[in-house]
Amino acid sequence: MAAIGRILFLALLCCGLALPASAKIEYSDSQRDTIIELVEQLEQRHYSKLEYDDTLSSQHLDAYIDSLDGSKMFFTAADIEEFQQYREMMDDQLPEGNMDAGYAIFNRFHERLRTRLEGVNANLAETVAAMDFTVDEYYDLDTDERQWARDQGELDERWRKHLKNQVLSLRLADKPADEIPETLSRRYRSQLKRVEQYNSQDVFQIYANALTELYDPHTNYFSPRRSENFNINMSLSLEGIGAVLQAEDEYTKVARLVPKGPADKQGELQPSDRIVGVGQGDDGEIEDVIGWRLDEVVQLIRGPKDSTVRLQVIPAKSKTTDERKLITIVRNKVKLEEQSAQKEVLEIPNGEDTLKVGVIDIPAFYIDFEAMRRGDKDYKSTTRDVKKLLQELQEEEIDGLVVDLRNNGGGSLQEANELTGLFIEYGPTVQIRHSSRRVWRDGKRLKSDYYDGPLVVLINRLSASASEIFAGAIQDYERGIIVGDRSFGKGTVQTLTPLTEGQLKITESKFYRISGDSTQHRGVVPDLAFPSLFDTEQIGESALDHALNWDQINSVRHRRYDDLSTVLPHITGLFEERSHSNPDFVYLEDQIALAAETRELDRLPLNEEKRLALRESQKQKALAIENKRRVARGEEPLASLDEEDEASDDDEEVDSVASADTEAQNDADDEEPDVLLTEAGNVLVDALVLKQQRYAANVREKD
Template sequence: MDNMLKGLRTPLRNSLGNALRSSLAVCLLVPAIAIASVDITPLQPETVHQQTIKDIIGSLNAGHYNKINVDDSLSSDILDKYLEELDPSKSYFYKSDIAEFDAYRYELDDAILNGNLDAAFAIFNRQQQRIIERLNWTLDRLNSEQTFNFSLDETLNTDREKDDWIGSQSEMDDLWRKRIKSAILNLTLADKSEQEARKTLIKRYTSQLNRLSQNKSEDVFQRFANVFTKHFDPHTSYFSPRNSENFKINMSLSLEGIGAVLQSENEFTKIVRLVPAGPADKTGQLKPADLIVGVGQGETGEIEDVVGWRLDDVVDLIRGPKDSVVRLEIIPSDSEDKAGRKTISIKRNTVELEEQAAQKRILNVKHNDKDYKLGVIDIPAFYIDFAALQRGDKNYKSTTRDVEKLISELQTEKIDGLIIDLRNNGGGSLREANELVGLFIDRGPTVQIRDPNGRVDILGDFNPKIAYNGPMAVVVNRLSASASEIFAGAIQDYQRGIIVGNQTFGKGTVQTLQSLDHGQIKLTHAKFYRISGESTQHKGVIPDITFPETFDTSEIGESALDGALPWDQVKEARHGIFKGIDSFKPELEKRHNLRTDNQPDFNFLRAQISRQTEVRGDTTFPLNETKLLAKRDLADKWQVDAENKRRLAKGQAPIAKITDLDDLLEKDEKGRPISPESEAILEESAHILLDMVDLTKQLLTTYNPK
């Protein structure tokens, strides 16, 4: 605290003042630039921003779980992260710009503490200058009669993160020549003529140029403030007054839109997660890490290119009246060259709590030549109708209430075991995660929470009532997060059931929202721990039996986020254990492997993973049309061959092209295609559960012989 406050009492160092004055002469005091009828005036910080950055520091220092000194080390990191935020592909700034900005490397800490944002704005204004230069150069090239030779053996590096900053204008021109060439190739292979492709790109870059004039000082401040806050952890964010309102709308799920959480990534809008039972989720065609490149209104409206748009502008375009249609043009996350596109129609709607409710089904399985009935309860989110609860409605909806009712209904059908499906469950109410554990144990602790001062609170179930005491399994995957991890971790620690699937997301932190005089700050103020004492943070929950992992863990999960808080431990909370699982886990693993070694769907999963690993490191995009077509044909052929290998192994007719699957896949009651892999995972979970029942009986017979 003293280290942070001392900066507020000291004047800005002379060296920073000199550096700022030097930069301001170049970046802040130049006359307005008139480009393509767009006036770009250098932006400057407002008085309110100077106080707000101090308020942010005060809030972080008082309430954030992670105690960080604002010092020279942080200053250096912030400079690097800010440059990465403004130019992630290293395609605007020159090496000379970076060398000039290095004057700020150990000065930003004192500047921030004093509310001085001149350096942040000077860097931003230089970026705008470089963007204008590039867009004008690009538009001149597209409007000229210069042609592109698509027979040359050239490539474009699509991942410049580890490349050096560009040193000369000729190098920059060559990079952008290749970028234009790549964009035209992508569009022409998507059934556009070269003339149409040029027209699309001219429109795209002209739009980007026009949008530069819409930037306001508030936008610059929010970007820089978030680079600063994310140094504390990736879930800590500053919201400007406008974005505070958007955040409230999204949190209440009252937004009439598609039900997707979005973020900016380079020039694209990326899908982070889908709201369970939301309009986007119901299509069955969107998934996390897909990139949105175009948005169209209605069934026939023109698709508007949104590459390079601000995130809030893209969100505004996607929003619309209930029951209206929006069409998204996306690059699927599994597209090998990140260029294949498809268009998806979505009917806008609100997300109803009832549609997120837990649902049950019976899974009939033949195991060791006997027929069994397994109850499956799919829980898409941990929900509770707080409004109904607060007004005293005795029939308020909640996860625990719904699951207890479903269990009762399943037991009347004499199920042989229960599977709780938490795949893709991103969490929700902590209260519900705690109470749901209570349905399966008589009483005891469920989760521990440590605050910034190190105090640990223990939540638990104190109701001896048990809704279900039979054998159970919990299925999780990489998108099971937060409250899902608390539930799965508690079931595993008690050995009350077996956890199967994939390592979970690893979000073990708690956020709170604080109002500022100007905007809001969402900050991490506590951390979750399992009753074993282990954090769910970063590592998540490791299943007892692990299935092939299809999500790219370097892209999805807490461990993929810069600045994620580390895994650690607290003291174990005293709790009972249901004996058995640990003693025969090796045998369960052995039986699982024997069963799935030649199972067609598991073989397909393993082939997919191998292919993804193979192509992930290839960041070169061919600019030779013949080679690009060959690369795409090879990728398409691989998909068809892998799918047909599975289909033939299952006695099904082969397909000619991958789109044939759209009509062949079974659909659920909401019209979403049912993934064969997903069903295979569920069925194998049932076999593992039945193996556990068998081994438990053997163990009891050993301990209690007749």
């Protein structure tokens, strides 16, 4: 996605000493050696076997310019024309350690950037005061097709509208008019300070990653400082609230939530929400973080256990930047026992009978390697915990089992294999193909007892990696029915390689199912699809630029435990019949349709009255969807969505130092029934009943 000064706002990765305004940034001898090594590693070891030639050099130039100025707000057409001299030169220069092209382009960008920010901030109060919000004009959201500006005058006009949109967003977010100029001034002063702190490591990392990410989005160069901050900058995992963040445009965006972490348990923060402000405690001032470096936002969000942080976010579902939501989260560490698999029993009506469906929720594929290496016989792992829970559920005489892998981002490959072994007698579970094209297989090598009862696996768009290996194996063996949403599609394996300066994370292998299908890009396609609010253009491997394609290798001989093709059409028909009359399913589908409609917006009015009308129209559509569900459920309709928010606020006042028992009870009391989990249970019961009916019919035929 194009963005205004993408690197200015999101990837000011390393703060060095401030440079004089006239200083040009140059590369070092050690960086010269590093780029030579990096190109060699990419050509020799990357799975795709791409050669850095004229074609890739041309793409590298485009990617580099896009990473610096994706929204075409700083460079002019004349600048771009000048850069064309490098288009087919960089593949000759980099293998020799020559980075003149990359640094020349960056220094031009650096100059344009500093000049623009100084100019914007110089007369900001007067500029804001002169804005007329009754004029009919529009701010373009889709900048991908935008042409490079012919001259500075055209850039000035783009910036005028950009600044006007920021002011209008703050006005509509109820920012007092007299505070708006200072808010924006602080924002731009902060960004200018970061611009002045650019150093050679910053430039090298941007230039190198513009090349590495042409190979695939998971192949990245880490500068020395970024290597030291591995947890922040590579895994992007936050202690404190339990979220995985990434930088996008000038915002800090929620990539996913850590299962059972503070944010996940609090329930309001969602994937793709954009964090625009952070406040400390219950009443600390909200600090504007638009344009901040990712690691600086991380430091602001972190804090002592049991302390409170308040996040001001633009909700993922909002197309405009006007809507703001304040979310209060009590910081804590993710406890191992809360990350562990958990069980429950659903009671599913079936005619005059009630069937018991066991559920095992697996938030991650974990294993305590340290305890295992110490020889601790009671070390924790996903498979050990699930095996114990499964035995307990069987003692409760369940009629079938649902394995819930929603939001499970993966983890230990070993555990994905071991867990599959609990549901098959023996056999392979995964194939791993190296860049050398050698294929390695893993699985359950010895026959042993396994759970052979009815099985459903529930996945969603955030089920990734090890989750996809397990779900794919269950599907290939036809051991159970996969329901939910298409999974993430992360089917590659990376390794870390030290370089003269920094490290290279490089994709060397791909996962393949025993059917021969890759999990890469396509993910696992469920046998029965449930409604999903996840936007596949924003979340998932297929949403990433230059993601490796889906492909196939030879399948592995394996047993099929059932012929699900004989029952799936009937089960799908029963599901569709239920979902049409289920208010919660209809609500999900209506929300999906509204989200799709909102995504079609490609420009915003800068006329305040029209902007308010647009926002009110969206609120009314959301209210109509909510009331349609409430009426279908026999509840009183709302006069406004604010009623629901006020009711939620009254219900959710929780003492931040409450005991764990009280917190758990509050969570249980506040939670609505999980409609998708319940429907997974219904699907399992449908499959069980159909098989029983067919078995009875076969017996009668034989008699």
